[in-house]
Amino acid sequence: MLLGPGDDAAILKAPDGRVVVSTDLLIEGRHFRRDWSSGYDIGRKAAAQNLSDIVAMGADPTAIVVGLGLPGDAPTDWLDALTDGFRDECALVEATVAGGDIARSDIVVLGVTALGDLGGRAPVTRSGARPGQIVAIAGRLGHAAAGLALLQAGRTEPGRADTGQVEPGRAESSREYVGRLVDAHRRPEPPYACGPQAARLGATAMLDVSDGLIQDVGHIAAASGVRISLDPDALPVPAILAEAAAELGADPLEWVLTGGDDHALAATFPDDVRLPPPWRIVGRVTEGEGVQVTGRSETMGGWDHFRE
Amino acid sequence: MLLGPGDDAAILKAPDGRVVVSTDLLIEGRHFRRDWSSGYDIGRKAAAQNLSDIVAMGADPTAIVVGLGLPGDAPTDWLDALTDGFRDECALVEATVAGGDIARSDIVVLGVTALGDLGGRAPVTRSGARPGQIVAIAGRLGHAAAGLALLQAGRTEPGRADTGQVEPGRAESSREYVGRLVDAHRRPEPPYACGPQAARLGATAMLDVSDGLIQDVGHIAAASGVRISLDPDALPVPAILAEAAAELGADPLEWVLTGGDDHALAATFPDDVRLPPPWRIVGRVTEGEGVQVTGRSETMGGWDHFRE
Numbered sequence: 001m002l003l004g005p006g007d008d009a010a011i012l013k014a015p016d017g018r019v020v021v022s023t024d025l026l027i028e029g030r031h032f033r034r035d036w037s038s039g040y041d042i043g044r045k046a047a048a049q050n051l052s053d054i055v056a057m058g059a060d061p062t063a064i065v066v067g068l069g070l071p072g073d074a075p076t077d078w079l080d081a082l083t084d085g086f087r088d089e090c091a092l093v094e095a096t097v098a099g100g101d102i103a104r105s106d107i108v109v110l111g112v113t114a115l116g117d118l119g120g121r122a123p124v125t126r127s128g129a130r131p132g133q134i135v136a137i138a139g140r141l142g143h144a145a146a147g148l149a150l151l152q153a154g155r156t157e158p159g160r161a162d163t164g165q166v167e168p169g170r171a172e173s174s175r176e177y178v179g180r181l182v183d184a185h186r187r188p189e190p191p192y193a194c195g196p197q198a199a200r201l202g203a204t205a206m207l208d209v210s211d212g213l214i215q216d217v218g219h220i221a222a223a224s225g226v227r228i229s230l231d232p233d234a235l236p237v238p239a240i241l242a243e244a245a246a247e248l249g250a251d252p253l254e255w256v257l258t259g260g261d262d263h264a265l266a267a268t269f270p271d272d273v274r275l276p277p278p279w280r281i282v283g284r285v286t287e288g289e290g291v292q293v294t295g296r297s298e299t300m301g302g303w304d305h306f307r308e
Numbered sequence: 309m310l311l312g313p314g315d316d317a318a319i320l321k322a323p324d325g326r327v328v329v330s331t332d333l334l335i336e337g338r339h340f341r342r343d344w345s346s347g348y349d350i351g352r353k354a355a356a357q358n359l360s361d362i363v364a365m366g367a368d369p370t371a372i373v374v375g376l377g378l379p380g381d382a383p384t385d386w387l388d389a390l391t392d393g394f395r396d397e398c399a400l401v402e403a404t405v406a407g408g409d410i411a412r413s414d415i416v417v418l419g420v421t422a423l424g425d426l427g428g429r430a431p432v433t434r435s436g437a438r439p440g441q442i443v444a445i446a447g448r449l450g451h452a453a454a455g456l457a458l459l460q461a462g463r464t465e466p467g468r469a470d471t472g473q474v475e476p477g478r479a480e481s482s483r484e485y486v487g488r489l490v491d492a493h494r495r496p497e498p499p500y501a502c503g504p505q506a507a508r509l510g511a512t513a514m515l516d517v518s519d520g521l522i523q524d525v526g527h528i529a530a531a532s533g534v535r536i537s538l539d540p541d542a543l544p545v546p547a548i549l550a551e552a553a554a555e556l557g558a559d560p561l562e563w564v565l566t567g568g569d570d571h572a573l574a575a576t577f578p579d580d581v582r583l584p585p586p587w588r589i590v591g592r593v594t595e596g597e598g599v600q601v602t603g604r605s606e607t608m609g610g611w612d613h614f615r616e
Binding site: 002003006007008009010011012013014015016017018019020021022023024025026027030031053054056057059063065066067068069098099100101103104105106107109111112113114115116118123125126206207208223 | 310311314315318319322323326327329330331333335338339362364365373376406411415419420421424431516
């Protein structure tokens with residue numbers, strides 16, 4: 001960062017000579033609830049979903065700027081926790097909080113813009129998938145959806161302290177999966193390093209899964225003019241998802257296929273690529289259009305945050 | 309623009325190797341009213357206030373990205389007019405609308421981020437003013453404040469058509485100043501070219517006047533560790549401001565000194581600079597602190613948009 005907060009604008013290094021930019025608006029009651037997530041968690045999540053868009057282009061995030069709408073009665077320590085969350089999430093990718101703007105608002109509104117640098121690499125768009133290539137994912141799928149389903153079923157765990165520390169004794173809960181999945185809703189863990197890594201490995205198309213795997217790889221299919229076939233047997237369904245699904249009478253694979261907000265990366269690669277972990281091959285690119293899930297109908301919907 | 313809307317992020321040229329970035333959040337009822345401004349005007353204004361922050365650094369705007377919160381019942385043609393407004397304001401500075409995000413919201417929320425390129429120039433911050441230098445402004449002052457005062461007094465003129473064209477016969481109104489000042493509230497006209505020009509002329513500090521001249525040059529005084537003395541006799545008080553003030557029983561100089569939202573530029577220069585129009589010398593930098601207006605108290609407040 002060459003010039004930070006306090007002037008009309010911030011100034012950032014853009015050594016590549018190109019700058020990658022993405023923006024999202026997060027609105028209280030639509031994208032987060034202050035009774036379900038701490039200020040710190042909301043800051044982490046708001047930063048994460050924008051930084052994830054930058055790495056999904058194969059770029060390295062450099063900074064975020066934040067427009068913040070705040071009610072007059074928002075406590076100062078809530079705002080401090082929020083900004084700590086922005087800062088700590090950015091620190092994971094060595095990015096900075098370069099500036100912002102605060103306005104009065106009846107509800108909390110966060111306008112987050114992330115910037116990144118391509119480091120000389122070609123950007124990985126959505127349009128380069130070709131028949132014969134493989135589809136791979138990195139990062140969690142369905143965890144945030146399961147956590148939201150638990151919260152919506154009234155399974156509100158004790159919140160994190162605003163420091164972001166898990167409270168003592170929390171991990172020893174007899175229903176550990178509840179806390180872990182609710183935390184996944186509160187605070188995604190995008191596989192940041194996998195974005196630039198995929199670009200170096202020759203990814204032909206990539207995006208971050210924010211609206212559900214089927215819906216999002218559908219964007220690759222549409223932009224590339226191909227069909228994407230997903231193999232459900234290749235998709236990860238960890239034990240904690242199966243446990244939560246058993247409790248709620250849900251289908252864990254449904255969460256994996258349609259749940260949003262985890263910000264996994266989905267990418268296509270030439271079929272001779274050697275993918276290191278955590279990349280996992282989950283399907284193939286073929287001629288045609290749309291998304292096909294072996295053994296399932298194609299009509300499964302996408303992710304609608306709190307509105308289903 | 310190297311990659312526009314439709315992917316996870318946009319990609320812009322940053323030939324300077326540095327990128328200038330600024331963000332603002334505009335909230336319905338706080339920063340604009342849909343019954344006072346058309347969608348087109350709101351788009352123009354939202355873009356203008358962010359582009360103005362970029363030129364106030366001495367940079368050339370390259371693009372904006374927009375996060376848009378919209379009620380479900382917002383008419384499609386209103387949204388079209390808004391995006392036309394973004395596009396047309398950006399076109400004034402050869403910038404593009406590079407991308408965006410739409411979320412559902414109970415009220416209209418606009419998160420606008422503008423980017424710019426310094427073209428090899430040093431940025432003009434707020435901290436370079438030194439005693440002995442002159443203070444100059446470019447652009448309108450007090451017009452938007454007068455227009456808002458007219459609207460608040462019930463002087464709602466017929467709105468513009470959403471095309472941005474003044475309606476036929478409007479200019480022939482017997483109270484032409486009402487229309488012109490209300491338009492100034494609806495759609496600022498920042499002196500965009502004057503920002504990079506000031507950088508080339510050796511400006512030592514600069515900002516855009518969004519919260520009122522006194523308050524904003526106060527930011528230069530604070531950041532530079534100097535006192536700024538403004539000469540009210542040098543400030544422009546056009547006839548239309550005097551006419552509106554007479555109608556409302558207001559003081560036109562008060563609007564000029566404290567009115568926001570016109571996005572004039574205020575800058576300091578070495579005292580031997582030869583400033584071309586529309587730059588106008590309005591004061592001097594001295595030792596000390598704060599802002600002094602000859603013949604006035606220093607306690608005049610700043611601009612609070614709709615909340616006074």
